[in-house]
Amino acid sequence: MPEAQADVLTPDEVLIGLAREGDRGAREELFRRHVGIAHRVAYRLLGHEQDAQDAVQDALVKALKHLEDFDGRSGFRTWLLRIVTNASLDSGRKRRRRPTIRIDEAETGGVETAIQDDPALGMHRDDLKKVLYAALDRLSPPIRATFVLFAEADMSYKDIAALQDVPVGTVMSRLHYARQKLQSYLDGVEGIS
Amino acid sequence: MRCDEVMRELSAPGGLDESSLAEHLSACPRCMAWSAQVDKLNRVWNATRPEEPSSSAFDTMWAKTEAMVSEPEILPFVSASGWKRWGLALVTVAQAAVILIAGMYGLSRPTPAIASMHDYRVEEGTTLVVRLDGSRGVISAIEVRPQRGESDTDMVAADLDVLNYMESGPFE
Ligand SMILES: [Zn+2]
Numbered sequence: 001m002p003e004a005q006a007d008v009l010t011p012d013e014v015l016i017g018l019a020r021e022g023d024r025g026a027r028e029e030l031f032r033r034h035v036g037i038a039h040r041v042a043y044r045l046l047g048h049e050q051d052a053q054d055a056v057q058d059a060l061v062k063a064l065k066h067l068e069d070f071d072g073r074s075g076f077r078t079w080l081l082r083i084v085t086n087a088s089l090d091s092g093r094k095r096r097r098r099p100t101i102r103i104d105e106a107e108t109g110g111v112e113t114a115i116q117d118d119p120a121l122g123m124h125r126d127d128l129k130k131v132l133y134a135a136l137d138r139l140s141p142p143i144r145a146t147f148v149l150f151a152e153a154d155m156s157y158k159d160i161a162a163l164q165d166v167p168v169g170t171v172m173s174r175l176h177y178a179r180q181k182l183q184s185y186l187d188g189v190e191g192i193s
Numbered sequence: 194m195r196c197d198e199v200m201r202e203l204s205a206p207g208g209l210d211e212s213s214l215a216e217h218l219s220a221c222p223r224c225m226a227w228s229a230q231v232d233k234l235n236r237v238w239n240a241t242r243p244e245e246p247s248s249s250a251f252d253t254m255w256a257k258t259e260a261m262v263s264e265p266e267i268l269p270f271v272s273a274s275g276w277k278r279w280g281l282a283l284v285t286v287a288q289a290a291v292i293l294i295a296g297m298y299g300l301s302r303p304t305p306a307i308a309s310m311h312d313y314r315v316e317e318g319t320t321l322v323v324r325l326d327g328s329r330g331v332i333s334a335i336e337v338r339p340q341r342g343e344s345d346t347d348m349v350a351a352d353l354d355v356l357n358y359m360e361s362g363p364f365e
Binding site: 024027028031032035036039040043044049052053056057060061064065121125128129131132150151152157171172175176179180182183186187192 | 200201204205207227230231233234236237238240241242243245246250251254255257258259261262263
């Protein structure tokens with residue numbers, strides 16, 4: 001459909017202009033375009049489905065309400081992920097003592113399980129998640145965020161640096177430090193081949 | 194090429210020459226072990242990719258988001274002469290809430306200063322005069338007074354505060 005194609009190609013900046021004028025359709029398109037990556041980043045930062053959805057909801061409300069604050073120096077995605085990161089870290093502070101993953105939790109927050117185990121790793125996916133999020137919990141929130149933005153959101157060093165207000169060199173040092181911590185933790189866990 | 198350079202390159206690729214990297218790895222068991230760890234973490238990361246919520250979960254999230262984003266527009270609306278450009282509403286906050294306010298105006302201040310965009314926590318029972326711009330929501334608000342009870346005296350005092358605010362002239 002030509003119309004649908006044109007819609008897909010509408011740049012974020014155009015949608016933002018329309019949304020600022022109160023266009024509900026433009027707001028919805030911005031939401032649907034970016035909610036997936038926002039969710040993945042929040043989940044990696046929090047390790048908990050419902051907390052992640054709550055943080056994403058908070059962040060998107062804030063972003064769509066404050067579109068005037070978007071100055072266009074970074075892309076909309078980067079600007080939104082900054083808000084998502086802050087919302088997730090706030091949420092993490094409030095719920096610090098909650099276990100990150102309940103393996104037997106029945107409530108999945110509307111998530112469909114579609115991803116298969118990786119037989120090469122020799123461990124059930126739920127157990128891998130438990131190990132990984134325990135490892136991520138050993139990182140300080142800003143360093144964890146640096147790693148997540150790089151590994152999950154495929155952001156460039158430059159964009160992460162802008163998002164976190166640190167130099168590019170700091171981003172690279174944090175990535176190396178995060179890997180040292182995460183990899184040494186995984187190394188100490190038996191059963192991952 | 195030093196081992197720490199190689200390890201950093203594997204953690205955060207910065208454009209080191211690939212062939213000399215491979216050459217170092219083939220000759221250095223320590224860096225080779227590091228490379229295997231990097232690979233293992235990548236595989237664990239990929240195997241635990243967060244699953245996308247169902248489309249109905251996103252629909253619910255959108256409905257909630259939209260309701261909250263467009264909230265200011267459904268506040269009770271009071272028109273006032275001399276304020277054609279902006280809508281005005283007198284609102285008593287029923288419960289503590291966070292609203293977007295472009296300027297916070299002190300009651301005693303004759304010429305209100307405009308502050309930057311912020312979220313302000315509004316306590317229960319507070320009465321606010323809210324200036325609305327149809328498309329952008331709340332653009333400014335003034336706290337009239339905390340409403341201690343439902344008495345007429347309180348409401349009259351609130352009305353006077355509204356008048357005082359309106360007579361202080363247009364802002365910006
Ligand atoms: Zn080496």
